[in-house]
Amino acid sequence: MNKGGAQQKGHSSKQAENIVLVGRTGNGKSATGNSLIGKKVFASKAHASGVTMKCQTHGVVTKDGHKINVIDTPGLFDLSVSAEYISKEIVRCLTLAEGGIHAVLLVLSARTRITQEEENTLRTLQALFGSQILDYVVVVFTGGDVLEECKETLEDYLGRDCPTFIKEVMRMSSNRKVVIDNKTHDEGKKAEQVHKLLSLVDDIRRSKCGEAYTDDTYHMIKEESEKLRKHHEELESKNYSEECAAEMKNQSLILYKENLKQMSEQLEKKLKDAAEAQEKALSKMTQENNELNLALKIHIPLPPITPCNIL
Numbered sequence: 001m002n003k004g005g006a007q008q009k010g011h012s013s014k015q016a017e018n019i020v021l022v023g024r025t026g027n028g029k030s031a032t033g034n035s036l037i038g039k040k041v042f043a044s045k046a047h048a049s050g051v052t053m054k055c056q057t058h059g060v061v062t063k064d065g066h067k068i069n070v071i072d073t074p075g076l077f078d079l080s081v082s083a084e085y086i087s088k089e090i091v092r093c094l095t096l097a098e099g100g101i102h103a104v105l106l107v108l109s110a111r112t113r114i115t116q117e118e119e120n121t122l123r124t125l126q127a128l129f130g131s132q133i134l135d136y137v138v139v140v141f142t143g144g145d146v147l148e149e150c151k152e153t154l155e156d157y158l159g160r161d162c163p164t165f166i167k168e169v170m171r172m173s174s175n176r177k178v179v180i181d182n183k184t185h186d187e188g189k190k191a192e193q194v195h196k197l198l199s200l201v202d203d204i205r206r207s208k209c210g211e212a213y214t215d216d217t218y219h220m221i222k223e224e225s226e227k228l229r230k231h232h233e234e235l236e237s238k239n240y241s242e243e244c245a246a247e248m249k250n251q252s253l254i255l256y257k258e259n260l261k262q263m264s265e266q267l268e269k270k271l272k273d274a275a276e277a278q279e280k281a282l283s284k285m286t287q288e289n290n291e292l293n294l295a296l297k298i299h300i301p302l303p304p305i306t307p308c309n310i311l
């Protein structure tokens, strides 16, 4: 897969901006999508397992004139879901993102601790789309109300509980972060939050000169869809019998689906490789921790700490 930038196409300011919500199940992706749209269009509920099972999209023109298309995703990068399912949904998500991806909202929750799953989300996002996807990331912390109740700021929360990978993401995504309270009924606060979030999306557009994120999979999907559209148009322009045209359309649809299936199989392989690499890294870390604990228990002198063995 091409790592993003090189094949990007520009997008006109009239085109809707595709904003994709990613993150662990229950972090508040759908609730954030609803805040952006300004009404409840995505199902958002407290639930042990995922509420959103398929990528869904809704478009709106916001009060300050942003034409946006919000794509809500299931816990896509949660590796407990099968790689086959995730890759199919990614292909669907890219099919929905007409013109490419203009922003990725990495949704975290300030109501809970940042977990290993969040790191998985991020690593998988990078493995699939390349590190360039971080140029399009805004980190969104839901649960602004809970922080307020505890009289805490985001900086307090992050100061207490910010794993290195989150610091790394923020650095690589130009520190675009925002807190959102999806529970508020205060209309002024709602508008201000959306405005703040979309101004970060604007920052991305400016820094990328209006170019959306696209990659090889995206372009292949577009090519296939275009081929299908042209073929159907051609059939309509010819004088085939209704039955014959329907049969031919059906054949090209089958071929289109088959080609998309191949693309999702390629993504599936990438996902599996990424999951394997993550598992290896995790088990290495666990083993090192166990060795360290054992050494401390039986008082084996540890090697002196030098800059080399820290690294």
Ligand SMILES: Nc1nc2c(ncn2[C@@H]2O[C@H](COP(=O)(O)OP(=O)(O)OP(=O)(O)O)[C@@H](O)[C@H]2O)c(=O)[nH]1
Residues within 6 Å of the ligand: 023, 024, 025, 026, 027, 028, 029, 030, 031, 032, 043, 044, 045, 046, 047, 049, 050, 051, 052, 053, 073, 074, 075, 111, 142, 143, 144, 145, 146, 180, 181, 182, 183
């Ligand atoms: N207090 C508080 N709760 C929130 C906020 N945002 C979301 N929630 C709650 O968090 C729970 C999960 O929210 P969802 O929007 O369904 O989360 P999701 O990430 O879309 O979850 P899936 O659809 O399962 O992937 C719901 O009970 C929301 O009401 C927030 O800003 N503050």
